[in-house]
Amino acid sequence: MDAPTRPRHILVIGGGVCGLVTLRNLVERGLFDKVELVERRDDVGGVWYLDEHNASEKKPRWPSPAYPGLIGNVLPEFLSFSGAPFPQPPSTPQQPFPTLRETHDYLRTFASRYLEQGKIHLNTEVVRVEELQDGKGWNVTTRDWSADGKGQISSQVWDGVVICTGWYDDPLWPGTEGMDILKEKGLALHAKWYRGPQKYAGKRALIIGNGNSSNDIAAHLAPLAQNPVYRSIRRPALRHFVSLPDSRIQDVVPVKRFTLQGDGKITAELQDDTTIQDIDVVFVGSGYFPNPSFLYVRDPNSSTGSLAPLMSQVSRDAPQSRRIPSLHRHILYAYNPSLAFIGSVMCFTPFTIADVSSTWLALAWTNEVAYPSTPEELLQFEKDRIVDVEKRRGIEAQETGRQASSLFTYSALGTSEEDYAAGLKREIVAARPELKDSLPEWSDERRTWRQSMYPVKYQSLQWLKTQRERIVDKSVVNGNV
Known part of the structure; x- marks a missing residue:
């Protein structure tokens, strides 16, 4: 050169x-x-x-x-x-x-x-x-x-x-056995294409991953989908992927394989040899x-x-x-x-x-x-x-x-x-x-300030959750629910 x-x-x-x-x-x-x-x-x-x-x-x-x-x-x-x-x-x-x-x-x-x-x-x-x-x-x-x-x-x-x-x-997709069939049948959806929880009301859902997208999807589905909403994770999330604990979300180990049931629903066999049956949809938050x-x-x-x-x-x-x-x-x-x-x-x-x-x-x-x-x-x-x-x-x-x-x-x-x-x-x-x-x-000071965003985000999620619950309670009192 x-x-x-x-x-x-x-x-x-x-x-x-x-x-x-x-x-x-x-x-x-x-x-x-x-x-x-x-x-x-x-x-x-x-x-x-x-x-x-x-x-x-x-x-x-x-x-x-x-x-x-x-x-x-x-x-x-x-x-x-x-x-x-x-x-x-x-x-x-x-x-x-x-x-x-x-x-x-x-x-x-x-x-x-x-x-x-x-x-x-x-x-x-x-x-x-x-x-x-x-x-x-x-x-x-x-x-x-x-x-x-x-x-x-x-x-x-x-x-x-x-x-x-x-x-x-x-989008990156995990190489889990059976995933290709779910994609072909439209039963697995990457987070890239998630557009809200409304159409999954009453459905049984499994989410792969616990980054920001997966955590958001799980939180959105929890009030509407069939409980529990399953979240398959390999390890605890990095601390900047902030999410609130929710009893309606159940964390499980990674999936070993997926199979289709005769009724068109999904069975997930986990790495601990337990199974989850009758899954309607799998969301994948495995990145890009x-x-x-x-x-x-x-x-x-x-x-x-x-x-x-x-x-x-x-x-x-x-x-x-x-x-x-x-x-x-x-x-x-x-x-x-x-x-x-x-x-x-x-x-x-x-x-x-x-x-x-x-x-x-x-x-x-x-x-x-x-x-x-x-x-x-x-x-x-x-x-x-x-x-x-x-x-x-x-x-x-x-x-x-x-x-x-x-x-x-x-x-x-x-x-x-x-x-x-x-x-x-x-x-x-x-x-x-x-x-x-x-x-x-x-600088180190800037790093400290940036890291302080995570507890602030956690507090904001708690506040938003409280606001949503108040709206629901008010609707119940007024006979709107």
Whole structure:
């Protein structure tokens, strides 16, 4: 690599949290001739945009995994992009976490100026991104799903591409025996497609997992579904997956196999050799696999430089392999740093991590922040992190006597989040001292404050539960139930 990459014309793919703040930071903190963003849906917001299905529409849909009534787990301070504070939710002091609508409104307001300037193109699906020979840029093929576009395909070459499509397109399914049959019969539903508990009233349900989605689904089903609602877990939840104890929810060990009964219902045989019969539906909260399937790069191991999907470099079988491969600092593609990713890793505070990482990218691409000059040097970050994570997984397994959590992996920043963000900020501030007070601080104090969100969330869940119970009691007294 003879000289640092400095693209002039940049395309940002994805109009969610990561894409919007990346667009802002490239436009306002970089020195580029042209920066634009494409989003395949008809509004910005990513997972925070819950669009309503219109059966008359002829274009494809890419629905959010969000669901009506969703309330976040992050306080407004950690949802604020630099220079754009998140409004205090208009709810109550007892429930300080923004709702789905409040979060989408914030993102829509943040994006408004760029929509007005024509820098954001909605209804624009990226079909294919191809790396050109000799570092000559990226050919991006898109499909126009606007009313006038009618699915028309076009292509354009860009010097640089930033992929901000996140994690929620490709659900992971457990390899439990019998699961494929349940999927085929429509009896197993991934959390991505959960849209509320109403249709499962009186049904017997089993939920796989105890992360945020699984816990929410269990809590929603408990008042309506047949009790108990079963939740199959391998280990206690990480403490930031906060949920209230509920006598109507029964935790059970992992499922060994599923079988269909003659009446079309499900039997789950558990690993302790007990069984649960007459199950109507299985919900799966086993997470997602990052998979920008539209991206084709020059094969670094081929003498001809043939094109291959980027994700063919990894397998989804092992937790350590579920990652966007060959990234320096989780951002720059080692074999061609004119390709970047924002949001390639899971974190506790994705809004602020996306802000600092895309600011770092803007300065790296203007050559104000230095980065290694060869693929081998750029790949060292990935190699070191794999070794470190494997070491930490081994320590956890030894201390707990159980297999390390699937969330304790390469693609989850976890306890390294503050150190990672602080390192990026140090390099940013060295190049642009005026940004010191704009970007958040990352420190032990900030870690303590972030961790204090979990008891606050627990208290807010208790308050919400009390409010719901009062509404039900009042309805009973008034004869409405």
